[in-house]
Amino acid sequence: MDNxxxxxxVRDCWKSFPGKKPGEQVHVLERVNLNVDAGEFVCxxxxxxxxxxTLLNIIGxxxxxxxxxxxxAGAPVNGPDPRRIFVFQENGVFPWLTVEENIGFGLMSxxxxxxxxxxxxxxxxxxxxxxxxxxxxxxSGGMRQRVEIARALAANAEVLYMDEPFGALDFLTRIxxxxxxxxxxxxxxxxxxxxxxxxxxxxxxxxxxxxxxxxPATVAEEVVxxxxxxxxxxxxxxxxxxxxxFAIMGMDVHGGGTGDPK
Amino acid sequence: xxxxxxxxxxxxxxxxxxxxxxxxxxxxGSDLFPTxxxxxxxxxxxxxxxxxxxxxxxxxxxxxxxxxxxxLVGVPLGLILGWFRAAFQALNPMIQILRPISPIAWIPVAIxxxxxxxxxxxxxxFLASVFPITVSSMAAVQNMQLVYLRAxxxxxxxGPQLFRRVILPAALPQIITGIRIALGIAxxxxxxxxxxxxxxxxxxxxxxxxxxxxxxDLVVAGMVMIGLIGLVLDLLIRQLEKxxxxxxxxxxx
Amino acid sequence: MKLIxxxxxxxxxxxxxxxxxxxxxxLKWFAFKVPGAAAESEKFRIGFLPxxxxxxxxxxxxxxxxxxxxxxxxxxRFSGWPELKEAFLSGYTPATFILAPMAMALREQGVPIKVxxxxxxxxxxxxxxxxxxxxxxEDLRGKRIAVxxxxxxxxxxxxxxxxxxxxxxxxxxxxxxxxxxMPAALYSKAVDAISSGEPFMGQxxxxxxxxxLWLTKDVWPNFxxxxxxxxxxxxxxxxxxxxxxxxxxxxxxxxxxxxxxNRMDAAKFVAKNYYNQHPRLxxxxxxxxxxxxxxxxxxxxxPDFEEIEDLAREAGIIGGDVRxxxxxDASFVPEASAMNASAYEGLKGGEVPPRK
Numbered sequence: 005m006d007n008x009x010x011x012x013x014v015r016d017c018w019k020s021f022p023g024k025k026p027g028e029q030v031h032v033l034e035r036v037n038l039n040v041d042a043g044e045f046v047c048x049x050x051x052x053x054x055x056x057x058t059l060l061n062i063i064g065x066x067x068x069x070x071x072x073x074x075x076x077a078g079a080p081v082n083g084p085d086p087r088r089i090f091v092f093q094e095n096g097v098f099p100w101l102t103v104e105e106n107i108g109f110g111l112m113s114x115x116x117x118x119x120x121x122x123x124x125x126x127x128x129x130x131x132x133x134x135x136x137x138x139x140x141x142x143x144s145g146g147m148r149q150r151v152e153i154a155r156a157l158a159a160n161a162e163v164l165y166m167d168e169p170f171g172a173l174d175f176l177t178r179i180x181x182x183x184x185x186x187x188x189x190x191x192x193x194x195x196x197x198x199x200x201x202x203x204x205x206x207x208x209x210x211x212x213x214x215x216x217x218x219x220p221a222t223v224a225e226e227v228v229x230x231x232x233x234x235x236x237x238x239x240x241x242x243x244x245x246x247x248x249x250f251a252i253m254g255m256d257v258h259g260g261g262t263g264d265p266k
Numbered sequence: 267x268x269x270x271x272x273x274x275x276x277x278x279x280x281x282x283x284x285x286x287x288x289x290x291x292x293x294x295g296s297d298l299f300p301t302x303x304x305x306x307x308x309x310x311x312x313x314x315x316x317x318x319x320x321x322x323x324x325x326x327x328x329x330x331x332x333x334x335x336x337x338l339v340g341v342p343l344g345l346i347l348g349w350f351r352a353a354f355q356a357l358n359p360m361i362q363i364l365r366p367i368s369p370i371a372w373i374p375v376a377i378x379x380x381x382x383x384x385x386x387x388x389x390x391x392f393l394a395s396v397f398p399i400t401v402s403s404m405a406a407v408q409n410m411q412l413v414y415l416r417a418x419x420x421x422x423x424x425g426p427q428l429f430r431r432v433i434l435p436a437a438l439p440q441i442i443t444g445i446r447i448a449l450g451i452a453x454x455x456x457x458x459x460x461x462x463x464x465x466x467x468x469x470x471x472x473x474x475x476x477x478x479x480x481x482x483d484l485v486v487a488g489m490v491m492i493g494l495i496g497l498v499l500d501l502l503i504r505q506l507e508k509x510x511x512x513x514x515x516x517x518x519x
Numbered sequence: 520m521k522l523i524x525x526x527x528x529x530x531x532x533x534x535x536x537x538x539x540x541x542x543x544x545x546l547k548w549f550a551f552k553v554p555g556a557a558a559e560s561e562k563f564r565i566g567f568l569p570x571x572x573x574x575x576x577x578x579x580x581x582x583x584x585x586x587x588x589x590x591x592x593x594x595x596r597f598s599g600w601p602e603l604k605e606a607f608l609s610g611y612t613p614a615t616f617i618l619a620p621m622a623m624a625l626r627e628q629g630v631p632i633k634v635x636x637x638x639x640x641x642x643x644x645x646x647x648x649x650x651x652x653x654x655x656x657e658d659l660r661g662k663r664i665a666v667x668x669x670x671x672x673x674x675x676x677x678x679x680x681x682x683x684x685x686x687x688x689x690x691x692x693x694x695x696x697x698x699x700x701m702p703a704a705l706y707s708k709a710v711d712a713i714s715s716g717e718p719f720m721g722q723x724x725x726x727x728x729x730x731x732l733w734l735t736k737d738v739w740p741n742f743x744x745x746x747x748x749x750x751x752x753x754x755x756x757x758x759x760x761x762x763x764x765x766x767x768x769x770x771x772x773x774x775x776x777x778x779x780x781n782r783m784d785a786a787k788f789v790a791k792n793y794y795n796q797h798p799r800l801x802x803x804x805x806x807x808x809x810x811x812x813x814x815x816x817x818x819x820x821x822p823d824f825e826e827i828e829d830l831a832r833e834a835g836i837i838g839g840d841v842r843x844x845x846x847x848d849a850s851f852v853p854e855a856s857a858m859n860a861s862a863y864e865g866l867k868g869g870e871v872p873p874r875k
Contacts, residue, residue, distance in 0.1 A: 064420070066416055083419070084416070084419050084420040084422075085420075085422075086420065086421050086422040088420075089420055089421070090416065090417070090420050092413045092416070092417065094411075094413050095413070096413040096414060096416065096417035098414060098417070098432070098435070098436075099514035099515075100435040100436070100438070100510075100511040100512065100514065100520075101435075102510075109421060109431075110421040110422075112431075139510055139513070139514065140514065141513065141514045159421060296706075297726075298703060298706055319544065320544045320545055323537065323540045323541050323544050323545065324541055324544075324545050326537050326541075327537045327538060327540070327541035327545075330533060330534055330537050331534065331538075334530060334534060373602070374601065374605050377602060377605035377606055377609055377611075378605055378608060378609045379609070380609075381606065381609050381610070381611030382595070382602070382606050382611055384541075435520065438522070461598065461599075461602070462602060465595075465596065466545045473598045473699075474598075474795055476598070476697075476699040476700065477569045477598060477699045477794065477795065477796065482703075506522065506526065509521065509522040509525075510521075511520055511521065511522045512522060
């Protein structure tokens with residue numbers, strides 16, 4: 005991997021949290037190495053609770069690594085940055101603001117004209133026109149995630165960190181959201197780091213899937229998914245990539261079931 | 267149909283209550299405790315003398331000022347205590363010590379500090395309502411969902427902007443609940459606050475009626491008016507919960 | 520935010536509205552002011568309770584209003600002794616009618632209080648339920664007696680009666696209770712006997728469940744319960760006002776005792792304008808019998824107070840350090856010969872003009 009031109013650069017990253025007993029340390033991440041290039045769509049998968057969210061939070065600036073080096077755009081990460089927006093699993097849309105106020109949240113310093121224009125543009129892009137004046141509680145879970153994505157895009161973020169953003173949605177909505185996310189990514193040319201526990205989702209979305217091991221987690225292997233989009237979920241390439249990841253995670257998908265790693 | 271029932275049920279409870287009251291007084295043979303009709307006559311007498319409006323206005327005046335001051339002090343104080351750990355550590359023990367002291371215990375202090383015009387009752391009502399407001403505002407900030415804070419920080423919002431655009435609106439539903447409870451307490455305290463020798467108000471009406479010999483009809487009339495106005499105040503303050511900015515905080519209703 | 524701005528706007532409008540209404544209805548802000556009339560804040564406030572022991576206070580105010588067209592005194596009515604005392608301590612009421620032993624105790628505790636005149640003579644009673652079998656002090660053995668306050672002379676009265684009956688405080692149970700609550704307590708037999716100033720004793724007689732065990736005039740002639748006390752600073756700064764007050768109290772006392780007609784008039788206008796009681800109550804206690812309570816012979820006499828001191832010490836409410844010369848200032852007491860009854864001619868046609 006060519007470190008010099010990668011946008012996100014994680015080298016020998018360790019993270020531990022204080023445990024319940026005094027003096028005890030819980031090791032979550034060990035020796036994690038990861039590089040993400042500008043414009044790349046990277047998915048991070050791994051067993052539940054392995055620490056993939058922790059890794060994303062470190063890159064996003066909400067946690068500080070215990071040891072190692074984390075640089076984004078050449079600079080060490082010191083806290084969250086408006087150029088790189090986090091999309092939260094539990095939905096970080098502000099319930100006291102309307103859809104358009106939420107999407108314009110990161111644009112307060114801009115002139116009203118420009119703000120209005122950008123908000124309208126991204127409302128249309130995520131397919132929420134007609135809901136400008138609605139409040140989040142009046143929307144479905146999928147629509148709320150669209151608002152949050154639009155909010156990040158409207159603020160002109162270069163990178164989106166997405167922490168299991170579709171985890172709480174129903175199956176059909178999830179499928180639709182994946183298609184739309186790909187469409188938006190292709191239109192906007194953003195860098196996406198997407199954490200999920202759903203291997204099928206990762207293979208459908210990513211240019212590259214980073215597979216993490218159990219806790220304390222490290223990068224077990226990276227799988228490049230070099231398939232054209234929109235992806236055919238029955239194509240041999242897709243199935244091969246999927247099965248490869250299952251194998252890395254120690255599961256035999258042909259034993260039965262649909263392949264849900266849970 | 268549902269609407270009819272929602273009117274009919276509470277009304278029939280009230281009617282049964284009044285009938286039971288009437289016959290209990292009759293059965294007891296006492297002529298000290300008034301029947302409902304005597305109370306109604308007492309209220310009519312107060313209206314004819316022009317006293318009822320005067321007293322209601324006086325009580326509402328004191329409660330309004332004491333309560334508004336409590337909101338103006340309690341909400342910002344609670345937000346600060348909830349957000350700044352040092353402020354919390356410095357002030358919270360003091361607040362928790364002052365909080366359980368009944369306003370009645372403050373009456374002597376209030377008279378010594380403020381004499382006996384309107385200031386002392388306003389002070390007592392302020393004291394009674396400022397602590398619930400402060401504590402609920404404080405808890406609202408402390409219990410705020412971390413995700414809103416993180417999202418805001420991610421967009422580079424900090425300082426006073428963070429307070430105005432995120433912390434306050436996120437805490438607002440719980441603050442309003444605290445304010446609603448505090449208004450109930452403020453109104454509850456009006457009788458005690460008006461035991462100080464003010465010469466108007468519904469609390470004064472009750473004290474005054476006790477001085478007036480066998481006028482327990484007026485005592486109960488005062489109680490009835492306090493109850494009815496308390497109901498109206500609660501209905502009014504509940505309107506705050508219907509604003510779009512806070513509706514999300516009250517579940518599906 | 521819409522919620523906050525709407526709430527602030529509505530709140531401000533409401534405060535303005537309710538303050539305006541309160542100002543006009545209760546504080547008389549917008550009332551036409553008589554030129555030359557003393558402003559409310561400049562008035563000399565006198566604390567009192569709605570009992571007959573303090574009757575001269577409202578009578579003086581009312582007579583001043585009727586005769587001179589205005590009164591520079593403002594009687595402030597309280598419902599209980601603690602509030603009355605605290606308002607005096609805070610300086611809100613520079614003068615007050617107060618229990619004699621309470622004035623002594625306050626003086627002993629360093630409060631600059633001076634007794635300048637008496638409020639009344641007699642005018643208390645001990646009442647029992649008419650169904651009870653209590654006819655003598657001895658019958659109260661093991662019973663519960665309500666008195667207004669530990670500093671009240673009614674409590675001393677009980678001590679005196681115990682002493683005469685050869686009993687001690689251990690033979691009975693004393694409870695403190697605000698006088699307005701006493702009639703209901705006797706009616707429900709929550710207590711066996713009650714004692715306070717009138718008209719709360721007479722009320723139980725009128726309503727038919729109280730019986731007089733004794734009137735103070737029969738067991739403790741010239742009984743004093745309440746006195747007029749003034750803050751010492753005020754005596755230093757404004758002797759003239761204090762003198763006018765004492766003169767007013769003295770002449771209205773004399774006026775009340777001048778005739779039964781005057782008494783009935785006083786009962787009417789005080790009940791209506793000051794006590795907010797039924798006039799029948801005051802009419803009853805001011806006439807049955809006529810010497811149930813009296814308002815003449817109000818000069819400060821050392822032996823009267825020494826007897827109170829003696830009993831107060833026994834009751835444990837004062838120490839040994841009080842001296843008549845310390846807690847009284849007899850210099851305002853008018854000469855008996857120079858004292859005239861108020862020139863007030865009484866109510867015309869029984870109609871009570873409203874208080875100003």
